[in-house]
Amino acid sequence: MNAYAELEQRFARLLTLGEVEAVMQWDTATIMSASAAASRAEQMALLQVLQQELLTAPDTEELLSRAGEAELEDWQRANLREMDRRYRHASAVPNDLVEAFARACSRCEHHWRTARAESDFAAISGQLEEVVSLVRQIARARGEALGLTPYEALLDEYEPGTHCADIDPHFDALAAWLPGFLEEAQAAQEARPAVLPVEGPFDVGAQRRLGEAMMKAVGFDFSRGRLDVSLHPFCGGNPDDIRITTRYATDDFASSLMGVLHESGHAMYERNLPADWRSQPVGKARGMAVHESQSLLIEMQACRSRAFLGFAAPHIREAFGGAGPAWEAENLYRRNIRVAPDFIRVDADEVTYPAHVLLRYRLEKALVGGELEVADLPAAWNEGFEGLLGLTPPDDRRGCLQDIHWFDGAFGYFPSYTLGAMLAAQLFAAADRALDDLSGALGRGDFAPLVAWLHDHVHQHGSRYTTPELVEVATGAPLSLDAYQAHLRARYIDAAR
Amino acid sequence: MNAYAELEQRFARLLTLGEVEAVMQWDTATIMSASAAASRAEQMALLQVLQQELLTAPDTEELLSRAGEAELEDWQRANLREMDRRYRHASAVPNDLVEAFARACSRCEHHWRTARAESDFAAISGQLEEVVSLVRQIARARGEALGLTPYEALLDEYEPGTHCADIDPHFDALAAWLPGFLEEAQAAQEARPAVLPVEGPFDVGAQRRLGEAMMKAVGFDFSRGRLDVSLHPFCGGNPDDIRITTRYATDDFASSLMGVLHESGHAMYERNLPADWRSQPVGKARGMAVHESQSLLIEMQACRSRAFLGFAAPHIREAFGGAGPAWEAENLYRRNIRVAPDFIRVDADEVTYPAHVLLRYRLEKALVGGELEVADLPAAWNEGFEGLLGLTPPDDRRGCLQDIHWFDGAFGYFPSYTLGAMLAAQLFAAADRALDDLSGALGRGDFAPLVAWLHDHVHQHGSRYTTPELVEVATGAPLSLDAYQAHLRARYIDAAR
Numbered sequence: 001m002n003a004y005a006e007l008e009q010r011f012a013r014l015l016t017l018g019e020v021e022a023v024m025q026w027d028t029a030t031i032m033s034a035s036a037a038a039s040r041a042e043q044m045a046l047l048q049v050l051q052q053e054l055l056t057a058p059d060t061e062e063l064l065s066r067a068g069e070a071e072l073e074d075w076q077r078a079n080l081r082e083m084d085r086r087y088r089h090a091s092a093v094p095n096d097l098v099e100a101f102a103r104a105c106s107r108c109e110h111h112w113r114t115a116r117a118e119s120d121f122a123a124i125s126g127q128l129e130e131v132v133s134l135v136r137q138i139a140r141a142r143g144e145a146l147g148l149t150p151y152e153a154l155l156d157e158y159e160p161g162t163h164c165a166d167i168d169p170h171f172d173a174l175a176a177w178l179p180g181f182l183e184e185a186q187a188a189q190e191a192r193p194a195v196l197p198v199e200g201p202f203d204v205g206a207q208r209r210l211g212e213a214m215m216k217a218v219g220f221d222f223s224r225g226r227l228d229v230s231l232h233p234f235c236g237g238n239p240d241d242i243r244i245t246t247r248y249a250t251d252d253f254a255s256s257l258m259g260v261l262h263e264s265g266h267a268m269y270e271r272n273l274p275a276d277w278r279s280q281p282v283g284k285a286r287g288m289a290v291h292e293s294q295s296l297l298i299e300m301q302a303c304r305s306r307a308f309l310g311f312a313a314p315h316i317r318e319a320f321g322g323a324g325p326a327w328e329a330e331n332l333y334r335r336n337i338r339v340a341p342d343f344i345r346v347d348a349d350e351v352t353y354p355a356h357v358l359l360r361y362r363l364e365k366a367l368v369g370g371e372l373e374v375a376d377l378p379a380a381w382n383e384g385f386e387g388l389l390g391l392t393p394p395d396d397r398r399g400c401l402q403d404i405h406w407f408d409g410a411f412g413y414f415p416s417y418t419l420g421a422m423l424a425a426q427l428f429a430a431a432d433r434a435l436d437d438l439s440g441a442l443g444r445g446d447f448a449p450l451v452a453w454l455h456d457h458v459h460q461h462g463s464r465y466t467t468p469e470l471v472e473v474a475t476g477a478p479l480s481l482d483a484y485q486a487h488l489r490a491r492y493i494d495a496a497r
Numbered sequence: 498m499n500a501y502a503e504l505e506q507r508f509a510r511l512l513t514l515g516e517v518e519a520v521m522q523w524d525t526a527t528i529m530s531a532s533a534a535a536s537r538a539e540q541m542a543l544l545q546v547l548q549q550e551l552l553t554a555p556d557t558e559e560l561l562s563r564a565g566e567a568e569l570e571d572w573q574r575a576n577l578r579e580m581d582r583r584y585r586h587a588s589a590v591p592n593d594l595v596e597a598f599a600r601a602c603s604r605c606e607h608h609w610r611t612a613r614a615e616s617d618f619a620a621i622s623g624q625l626e627e628v629v630s631l632v633r634q635i636a637r638a639r640g641e642a643l644g645l646t647p648y649e650a651l652l653d654e655y656e657p658g659t660h661c662a663d664i665d666p667h668f669d670a671l672a673a674w675l676p677g678f679l680e681e682a683q684a685a686q687e688a689r690p691a692v693l694p695v696e697g698p699f700d701v702g703a704q705r706r707l708g709e710a711m712m713k714a715v716g717f718d719f720s721r722g723r724l725d726v727s728l729h730p731f732c733g734g735n736p737d738d739i740r741i742t743t744r745y746a747t748d749d750f751a752s753s754l755m756g757v758l759h760e761s762g763h764a765m766y767e768r769n770l771p772a773d774w775r776s777q778p779v780g781k782a783r784g785m786a787v788h789e790s791q792s793l794l795i796e797m798q799a800c801r802s803r804a805f806l807g808f809a810a811p812h813i814r815e816a817f818g819g820a821g822p823a824w825e826a827e828n829l830y831r832r833n834i835r836v837a838p839d840f841i842r843v844d845a846d847e848v849t850y851p852a853h854v855l856l857r858y859r860l861e862k863a864l865v866g867g868e869l870e871v872a873d874l875p876a877a878w879n880e881g882f883e884g885l886l887g888l889t890p891p892d893d894r895r896g897c898l899q900d901i902h903w904f905d906g907a908f909g910y911f912p913s914y915t916l917g918a919m920l921a922a923q924l925f926a927a928a929d930r931a932l933d934d935l936s937g938a939l940g941r942g943d944f945a946p947l948v949a950w951l952h953d954h955v956h957q958h959g960s961r962y963t964t965p966e967l968v969e970v971a972t973g974a975p976l977s978l979d980a981y982q983a984h985l986r987a988r989y990i991d992a993a994r
Contacts, residue, residue: 013543016539016540016543017543019536019540020517020521020540020543020544023520023521023524023540024517024520024521027520027524031528031723032738033720033721033722033723033737033738034720035720035721035737035738036721036735036737036738038737039516039735039737039738039775040738042513043513043516043517043520046510046513046514046517047517050547223530223531223532224530224532224533225530226528226530238533238536240530240532240533240535240536241529241530241532241533241536241537278536
């Protein structure tokens with residue numbers, strides 16, 4: 001067997017183990033008894049170790065190098081590039097460092113839960129220091145192997161091939177533009193009639209049925225997937241059995257509804273990935289920003305639009321027996337696009353959300369780079385937050401303790417949220433130009449043209465292109481802030497979409 | 498690391514993969530979309546291959562032999578014996594034969610579904626011939642490696658260390674005794690008042706709640722397990738998260754109720770296995786007969802007893818709003834122990850069930866041994882069935898086509914059902930002697946003394962002893978028909994329990 005074919009066989013095994021892991025993760029979040037947590041952790045750790053061993057087998061490097069000299073088709077060449085990238089990430093860090101890091105993260109994350117509840121940064125800062133110290137070592141080792149700065153080496157896991165130089169100009173421009181825009185948006189909001197309250201409680205069964213109906217409109221196929229409940233919503237499973245989860249609040253139907261629509265965007269991407277390459281790295285989603293662009297495109301661009309609310313409002317009224325002006329499409333639309341700066345990222349509106357991300361990006365870059373120490377994090381957080389949103393967190397629970405990411409060792413992930421939002425706007429604008437009356441279709445709950453466009457321009461390419469190449473192929477231009485800012489302006493100043 | 502410690506580490510990995518497989522099997526049966534069947538088959542096959550590779554690694558044999566020379570404690574020595582057994586089974590058959598067999602079984606089982614529905618033995622006989630031919634090769638290869646006859650080499654996978662010479666005297670005696678006893682039992686039944694019909698339909702939600710309440714009485718802990726629906730009921734998952742399934746018929750509540758009680762017997766065994774040895778072969782259940790003895794002990798010995806019905810009847814009435822003589826404990830008890838020879842094993846009553854097993858045992862032994870050919874199977878089946886139960890199957894759907902086992906390549910499994918029933922009676926009789934008023938406890942729905950006795954005498958031993966040793970340790974005597982026949986006589990002739 002030639003080197004490339006041998007690698008394909010090895011990666012098929014690796015990715016099939018990943019599929020098993022996906023089912024087990026879903027089970028852990030939705031089904032598993034709490035009593036099984038310890039043994040489940042062993043099971044998941046073994047699946048990880050087996051993948052790591054397959055990836056870093058002694059002959060992988062030589063196979064990759066021999067395969068690189070062979071005659072390959074385009075898709076194979078791209079597949080080899082993705083194999084190589086995965087190998088370099090996995091082999092760059094010594095096993096004992098990986099294990100020490102996993103243990104430190106597990107310990108820190110466990111204690112963070114109490115520290116957050118009690119808003120006690122001092123109680124967790126020692127453990128976070130340990131995590132950060134190990135992250136710096138890992139980032140340095142990976143950076144050397146990949147020819148990247150330490151922070152970029154972490155970022156590269158989520159955003160292959162994206163450098164800080166690709167992000168900084170956009171994020172700096174956004175940081176400069178956002179405070180002024182936020183003021184304008186709030187003034188425009190003040191000038192419009194107040195949003196009428198929509199009164200609950202909202203029956204959970206009715207919420208589920210409404211969510212399922214809206215998922216079907218987007219194109220979710222319940223014969224190839226399902227909707228369940230978990231504490232932290234996600235889209236998991238595998239392309240032929242996609243498993244979305246949500247959680248229901250009886251005093252607010254919109255959080256679950258918008259959540260399942262968001263996850264449906266992820267689901268459409270996973271379902272439409274190139275089936276012929278399912279078991280190979282090139283057949284997988286391109287990266288976190290592209291994945292997030294798909295969920296944000298469906299949730300933010302399509303489903304928070306006035307057009308979609310025209311379709312959804314009668315279904316919402318019927319689900320909860322609502323009547324009167326508060327339940328009219330226009331009020332539900334304006335309810336969905338309220339802007340109000342606040343401390344918690346996961347509750348933030350579309351306009352203030354990027355400010356939360358910008359802050360975290362700057363801080364995590366400084367933490368990894370050694371320009372910021374853990375002891376100085378709370379002060380740096382509060383200062384940065386005030387600069388971006390004009391508010392000072394009253395405690396660390398509503399400040400630097402709020403997100404799990406860093407306490408669980410995830411550095412380099414935050415930029416994907418805002419890169420995804422930018423890309424979602426740029427893709428939606430391109431689809432809108434290409435399609436005949438996209439807004440009209442969404443107003444009829446007809447997502448087929450939009451999803452078909454996404455299939456052709458994004459989904460079917462898997463990881464064939466790098467992210468910048470994919471953005472060019474799909475939209476005809478490199479990633480920029482233009483469409484994103486135009487979208488925010490149209491919606492929040494002009495209330496036009 | 499010494500050889501034994503290295504083997505422990507390797508088997509911990511192997512058995513953790515088995516735990517992953519158990520969760521995936523549950524998911525396949527209860528949750529998975531049908532659209533994912535093909536990729537799920539790939540995932541399950543990979544988990545199998547990884548276990549096979551771990552087990553038959555080139556140095557396993559040498560490690561086993563070196564470990565055998567070391568100083569070991571009792572449990573370790575027993576663990577080594579179990580490791581060795583697993584290794585010998587796995588390494589005896591060449592990989593290409595294993596693969597050819599897996600493919601032939603998958604094909605045959607697939608077509609059997611249609612052949613059974615159409616009662617068309619000719620349509621499947623060619624594929625069954627292929628399966629039988631490969632089974633004979635596998636059985637010969639294993640038999641040579643294990644020093645057993647070919648059939649015993651298959652049996653050994655389900656009943657470690659059990660030879661045909663251990664089974665045949667019991668089964669021959671049973672075959673001689675059964676027709677006369679059946680006549681007596683039917684005459685006794687005729688002499689009693691007719692069973693009054695209990696009218697449905699029986700609400701599925703009410704059945705589920707009743708089943709859960711009865712499971713809790715047995716000792717099933719819903720914080721460490723759950724009850725779901727699947728086409729073929731089973732007890733799966735892992736000891737800290739045991740997953741029972743059932744199926745509900747709206748015209749009969751007893752099939753699901755007795756089914757969940759049966760699976761609860763399996764669950765108690767799994768839960769009470771020695772936790773310190775969970776990740777080692779010696780920590781696993783002893784074999785299929787012992788496992789089946791636990792489910793049959795709970796279902797047949799305990800829960801079909803008059804004593805238990807005294808406890809259960811008010812719950813049953815309350816679940817379905819039943820009232821009147823048909824819903825009295827005595828009628829429900831007699832309804833549960835009706836005897837009626839019929840063609841289908843899975844619907845058979847306690848008295849005729851062993852006849853179904855005896856027939857299959859004889860036929861599969863002859864098929865594997867080469868004394869019977871597939872072409873002669875239907876005639877041999879019908880003749881044997883008539884000899885044991887006095888009825889001739891009107892077609893092969895109600896004859897040799899009814900069970901999936903052989904068409905899916907499972908030969909050597911059938912004896913476990915009746916060996917389990919015998920052992921259940923012997924264990925129950927021993928518990929009854931040892932405990933103060935077991936019948937009274939069951940009449941109050943108090944299973945704690947019985948389950949504690951089973952924990953001490955069976956469950957906690959895992960695979961520390963061979964099956965014959967375990968029977969002696971638990972009951973003070975080798976396995977015999979005495980308790981089983983005494984039980985059947987007491988219940989079906991005297992209606993005394």
